[in-house]
Amino acid sequence: MKISSDVYRYIDLFINYLQYERNYSSHTVSSYMIDIKQFMSYIKENSESASFDVKWVDSDQIRNWMMSLIEQDITSTSVNRKISALRSFFKFLVRQGEITNNPLLTVSGPKTGSPIPYFVRDNELSLLLDSDEFGNDFTGVRNRLILEMLYETGLRRSELVNIRLADVDFELRQIKVTGKGNKQRIIPFASRIYDMMVQYLELRSEFSNSDGDYFFIQKKGRRLTPSTIYYIVRASLSGIPMLAKRSPHILRHSFATSMLNDGATLNAVKELLGHSSLNSTSVYTHITFEELKKMYHAHPRAKKQGGNYGN
Numbered sequence: 001m002k003i004s005s006d007v008y009r010y011i012d013l014f015i016n017y018l019q020y021e022r023n024y025s026s027h028t029v030s031s032y033m034i035d036i037k038q039f040m041s042y043i044k045e046n047s048e049s050a051s052f053d054v055k056w057v058d059s060d061q062i063r064n065w066m067m068s069l070i071e072q073d074i075t076s077t078s079v080n081r082k083i084s085a086l087r088s089f090f091k092f093l094v095r096q097g098e099i100t101n102n103p104l105l106t107v108s109g110p111k112t113g114s115p116i117p118y119f120v121r122d123n124e125l126s127l128l129l130d131s132d133e134f135g136n137d138f139t140g141v142r143n144r145l146i147l148e149m150l151y152e153t154g155l156r157r158s159e160l161v162n163i164r165l166a167d168v169d170f171e172l173r174q175i176k177v178t179g180k181g182n183k184q185r186i187i188p189f190a191s192r193i194y195d196m197m198v199q200y201l202e203l204r205s206e207f208s209n210s211d212g213d214y215f216f217i218q219k220k221g222r223r224l225t226p227s228t229i230y231y232i233v234r235a236s237l238s239g240i241p242m243l244a245k246r247s248p249h250i251l252r253h254s255f256a257t258s259m260l261n262d263g264a265t266l267n268a269v270k271e272l273l274g275h276s277s278l279n280s281t282s283v284y285t286h287i288t289f290e291e292l293k294k295m296y297h298a299h300p301r302a303k304k305q306g307g308n309y310g311n
Contacts, residue, residue, distance in 0.1 A: 007054055011036065014092050023182045025158035025226055035085035039065055054093060059103045062086065070110060080109035118245045119254040120237070125151055128239055138203040138219065143232050145196045146216065150233065150248055153187045154255035154273050156180075157229045157248040163215040170194065179274040187272060256284040 011033070018024040018032060042065045043057070062083070069079045087104040094102050129148060134140035149155060159177050167176040173194055175187045189197075207221050214223035229248055237246035252273070259269050270281040 007040070010054060010089075010093060010098060013096065014089055017092055021182075023178065023180065025156075027158075027226055031081070032085040032088065035082040036089050038082065039086055042068065054090070055099050057090075057103050059106050062103055062107050066107070066109065076110040083107065083109040118243075118250055119257045120240060120243060120250060122254075122258055124240050124243075125251075125254065128236065131239075133236070133239065138207065141196070141200050141203055142216065143236065145193075145200050146229060146232055147236055147251065148193060148196060149189070150251035151255055152193060153189060154252050154259075154269075155187065156252065156274075157226050159274075160248075161214075161216060161224050161226055161229060164213050165215055166213065168197070168215060170197070177274070183274065185271065185274050253284070256281070260284055 014036075015029060015033065018029045019026075024032075039062075043061060046064070066079055066083060069082065070076075083104070087102075087107075090099070090102045090104055093099045129144065129151070134144040146160065149160065150157075153175070155177060156179065159179055162178060163175060169175070173189055173191075175189060176184060177187050178184050204217060207217060207219050216224045216229075218224060218228070233248045233251065234246045237243060237250070240246075243250075256269050256273060259272070260266070266278060266281055269284065270278055273281060275281045
């Protein structure tokens with residue numbers, strides 16, 4: 001089967017839309033492209049047509065692809081992510097006038113549960129961040145500040161790397177953050193972060209160049225990439241035993257959990273995280289409830305026969 005040249009043009013337009021209008025991270029854009037091309041490969045292998053054109057895609061083809069993914073034991077969450085990528089692609093094409101009908105309007109993905117996000121306990125993170133692991137050179141001070149900011153502000157990795165010097169207001173102690181969909185929000189920071197920022201900027205002045213307006217940079221002066229942030233966090237969290245996941249997003253989960261455990265309202269956490277609805281934030285209430293159950297089990301009466309609560 002031959003792929004129509006228009007298809008590649010549509011994909012290029014969609015990539016530009018995600019990057020420059022939706023402000024999606026490079027990781028998200030790459031994931032979307034992989035999912036769309038995977039669908040195209042499926043159609044190519046399972047169609048008797050001589051060529052592929054998005055105008056001919058129908059809902060039955062998409063449902064068949066979805067079923068083939070499920071039969072490969074791909075999780076419902078992953079299948080839904082792939083369907084979401086395809087839905088965004090076809091919605092974009094309708095909006096651009098390239099096609100007239102979106103074949104995904106009648107397609108629903110498999111149902112999934114709401115998994116409780118992983119998080120790191122406060123005492124474990126405090127031991128890590130207060131340790132001598134990082135050192136006092138440029139790299140050590142920068143890496144410690146990265147972990148502190150992810151944990152104490154709840155920023156996404158993509159938001160952190162895109163902070164510019166002008167976005168940080170030291171007098172008011174707040175950061176202007178550009179999140180998903182180019183939505184901006186203001187994040188406050190405490191005196192501890194302020195002191196670490198000052199220390200970092202003193203060391204940073206030796207390495208500035210063309211990318212000097214970005215807050216976090218490499219020694220060569222270029223701004224940090226999302227992948228570098230990932231490896232910095234992963235390497236640092238490797239010192240915490242029994243931690244199932246070690247990504248920057250774990251620190252975002254940990255921020256939300258700590259805020260709710262310490263009495264912050266759900267709506268306040270929603271605003272700080274940059275969520276568009278409370279549904280996205282409410283998953284963290286399940287974590288805090290799990291913590292309450294563990295505290296109850298610590299009570300001596302709960303350990304007696306028949307005292308088990310909240311299974």
